[in-house]
Amino acid sequence: MIRLDALTKVYPTANGAVAAVDRVSLEVADGETCVLLGPSGCGKTTTLRMINRLVVPTSGKITIGGRDTDAVDPVELRRTIGYVIQQIGLFPNMTVAENIGVVPRLLGWTAERRRRRAEELLAMLALDPAQFLDRYPNELSGGQAQRIGVARALAADPPVLLMDEPFGALDPVNREVIQDQFLRMQRTLRKTVLFVSHDIDEAVKMADRIAIFRAGRLVQFAAPDTMLAHPADDFVASFVGTDRTLKRLRLIRVREIMLPGVACDARAGGGPTVTPDDDLRRVATLFLEHDLDTLPCVDPDGNVVGRVTRADVAARLATGAA
Amino acid sequence: METLTFILHNLPAIGERTLEHVSIVGVAVGIAILTGVPLGIAITQSQRVADTVLYLGSIVMTIPSIALFGVLIPILSKIGQGIGWLPAVIAAMVYAQLPIIRNTYTAIRNVDPALRSAATGMGMSAPQRLARVEIPIALPVIIAGIRIAVVINIGVTAIAAYIGAGGLGTFISRGISQTDIRQLITGALALGLLAIACDYSLLWLQRRLTPKGAPKRGSRP
Numbered sequence: 095m096i097r098l099d100a101l102t103k104v105y106p107t108a109n110g111a112v113a114a115v116d117r118v119s120l121e122v123a124d125g126e127t128c129v130l131l132g133p134s135g136c137g138k139t140t141t142l143r144m145i146n147r148l149v150v151p152t153s154g155k156i157t158i159g160g161r162d163t164d165a166v167d168p169v170e171l172r173r174t175i176g177y178v179i180q181q182i183g184l185f186p187n188m189t190v191a192e193n194i195g196v197v198p199r200l201l202g203w204t205a206e207r208r209r210r211r212a213e214e215l216l217a218m219l220a221l222d223p224a225q226f227l228d229r230y231p232n233e234l235s236g237g238q239a240q241r242i243g244v245a246r247a248l249a250a251d252p253p254v255l256l257m258d259e260p261f262g263a264l265d266p267v268n269r270e271v272i273q274d275q276f277l278r279m280q281r282t283l284r285k286t287v288l289f290v291s292h293d294i295d296e297a298v299k300m301a302d303r304i305a306i307f308r309a310g311r312l313v314q315f316a317a318p319d320t321m322l323a324h325p326a327d328d329f330v331a332s333f334v335g336t337d338r339t340l341k342r343l344r345l346i347r348v349r350e351i352m353l354p355g356v357a358c359d360a361r362a363g364g365g366p367t368v369t370p371d372d373d374l375r376r377v378a379t380l381f382l383e384h385d386l387d388t389l390p391c392v393d394p395d396g397n398v399v400g401r402v403t404r405a406d407v408a409a410r411l412a413t414g415a416a
Numbered sequence: 417m418e419t420l421t422f423i424l425h426n427l428p429a430i431g432e433r434t435l436e437h438v439s440i441v442g443v444a445v446g447i448a449i450l451t452g453v454p455l456g457i458a459i460t461q462s463q464r465v466a467d468t469v470l471y472l473g474s475i476v477m478t479i480p481s482i483a484l485f486g487v488l489i490p491i492l493s494k495i496g497q498g499i500g501w502l503p504a505v506i507a508a509m510v511y512a513q514l515p516i517i518r519n520t521y522t523a524i525r526n527v528d529p530a531l532r533s534a535a536t537g538m539g540m541s542a543p544q545r546l547a548r549v550e551i552p553i554a555l556p557v558i559i560a561g562i563r564i565a566v567v568i569n570i571g572v573t574a575i576a577a578y579i580g581a582g583g584l585g586t587f588i589s590r591g592i593s594q595t596d597i598r599q600l601i602t603g604a605l606a607l608g609l610l611a612i613a614c615d616y617s618l619l620w621l622q623r624r625l626t627p628k629g630a631p632k633r634g635s636r637p
Contacts, residue, residue, distance in 0.1 A: 143537075146537055148533065148536060148537055169539050169540070169541050170539070171539075172536070172537055172538060172539035173538070173539030174539075177534070177537040177538055179530060179533060179534055179537070181528070181530035182530075183528075183530045183531050183533065183534030183535075184534075185531060185534075185535070185548075185549055185553075186531075186553060186627050187549070187552040187553055187627030187628075188627075196535075196538055196540075196548075197538050197539060200538070200539055200540065200544070230627075230628045246538075256537075
């Protein structure tokens, strides 16, 4: 668990001291992804960089797994925290394998073990090890380089991952692909992730919890669905957007509101169907496209397992947070 | 034709003078690398110190070499070395400092801050970051500074013939005093070839040591 306690960073400027981060307290449970969200200059990156002590806090406390990070040597601390930055920061003088092996080498792993680990990570990220291990960073596309950046952060299997707008420089298509890939990996790896983003859609997609910042202060800290349903104030409401209800639809799965049972009707034969794992965006789209009020849910074999109705969708949206 | 005959008859002497020349330049640049590179790295820590050091270096470069030799004579006479090999090495080393310090400083300073941030954030100590990231990336520019220093030094050492340091400048100084065009051309030609040969071998080294993943400076197809 990562705990920030009244974390503050004050920078002296020509016009007096400015609090870049102002008494931020939050907790991220093990295995959770917390997205730090906000406009530029809101203190989210500074907060992240205080966790691995690239920025020294003015006051406040950070504990990781119950250990006060103040009491740990910063260099040792950073080797136990994966770090991904927006500019990727792959070292141009090292091959992909060497880049991935940076932290393992600092930890004293043998060359053979480092190489094996690099192969394993590349395979996990759907990059052919034989093809990529000995390439240099300038021989990679943006999306490939960013994947290697993630692999490098995971190399020594750190329990905590800090990601500073890791996918910000990618085109929308690539970003979606790498986001999905990361989510799949995260389901098995269960790292504790702090993820900086300025993109509400990315935050809603990636986060178990969103911490929204404004001018150095934490304005709201909640699960995406709660934040979209009940923005704490006008700033949060405008930041998450007027289409926040539409955004919520992608967070809710059919299985959550499905009425089980097969006795709905026989339309599953021809008309549109949904599966329990589809999100409500798809349901709403089908409702509108086909002017329906109810849809059958089918399992992967095509057997009807239940149905979902327009009224249930509306009721679910009205209840707000689960 | 006369010059060619002179060269052919004096090949052993030319070889010997070239060795003298190379020994002065080699020792001077060697010492300058050992002092200038660490200094260039050290001054990246403080803009003010860097400005001062580079300014002093520029002033030194404006001193004519013949004047520097003059200044060194009374000082080194105290240990009986007023003229000859030692003052030549010292003067050459002084002139080699600025290009090496300045290129090292610029190269280290120009390492992408994102790389530095990534290196530190991943848990490299400052010396590890320097050895594994900053210096390897800066190396081609540092070597470019050494190339400049070597070429400057080949010129400075030619003047050192006047304080009895030997070297290829001897042909030129004698050529002038004896109004012997053959010696003059021989010296100039040998110096030119030496400078070109050194520059090209260092360029080859520079390309070899350029990290494969670094942006190319027209070094590889």
